């Protein structure tokens with residue numbers, strides 16, 4: 056049996072060609088019977104996106120041992136509901152001191168499998184802290200270490216701004232993990248085509264779906280820095296070798312409720328109305344683009 060295992064139900068297939076047309080890798084072509092099959096090298100170029108299975112109007116295509124009948128039907132969504140969800144989501148910094156229920160945890164984890172990845176690389180790694188007691192150990196470990204670091208003479212000499220954080224930590228304020236009972240750390244293989252982007256997309260999906268389930272989340276830049284500062288965290292969270300820790304998201308049952316949406320300042324948005332194909336870019340601008348914009 057081949058790895059991709061493309062099986063076309065010849066009795067169902069209506070030879071509409073949608074699977075051939077939609078294959079991003081041009082891996083499919085019609086065979087002598089006008090049915091889809093892998094072309095020369097098609098099996099190697101297939102990126103396992105399953106578009107062929109998803110697009111077939113009669114459910115005639117199975118690939119990667121997936122039965123099309125096990126896929127879910129596609130619903131039409133109410134855009135207003137989705138927009139309201141996006142507008143209502145807030146960063147949650149007050150949590151109930153309890154674990155979320157197993158079923159909800161399972162739903163959240165399972166949803167992540169549908170997160171898109173560049174070239175369908177699909178090798179993200181998610182490390183979940185599912186038990187508040189474990190989270191409390193991590194919290195205590197990190198906060199204790201940070202107090203020590205922030206109390207150091209050199210650190211104090213460099214910046215006085217950290218006094219607030221130091222005092223807060225000494226006073227037992229969990230300014231890093233915000234009292235959250237759970238967190239998820241996302242990593243991607245360093246050779247992923249989109250190593251810095253895929254994890255962020257996954258967490259964006261995660262926070263919106265979590266919110267729809269009544270679960271609060273908070274992107275945690277502080278925790279991400281701690282993952283880099285304290286290698287024992289990555290080690291004990293089971294981050295595989297060769298993976299880059301991307302980001303951390305806290306989550307749990309919110310202990311705060313918002314009554315209305317916020318009213319953010321608009322981002323800068325422009326409309327590009329034309330494109331001059333003959334325009335030249337000066338050398339200075341090229342250098343600036345490479346060293347300034349490029350690096351960013």
Ligand SMILES: Cc1cc2nc3c(=O)[nH]c(=O)nc-3n(C[C@H](O)[C@H](O)[C@H](O)COP(=O)(O)O)c2cc1C
Nearest residue numbers: 144145146147148231233273274275276277278317
């Ligand atoms: C990449 C990123 C990192 C963040 N890191 C932290 C953090 O370490 N601690 C925290 O309390 N909030 C953190 N936040 C939350 C932001 O402060 C928050 O999104 C912003 O204030 C707007 O509030 P809202 O998310 O409720 O709309 C982070 C948000 C993002 C997008």
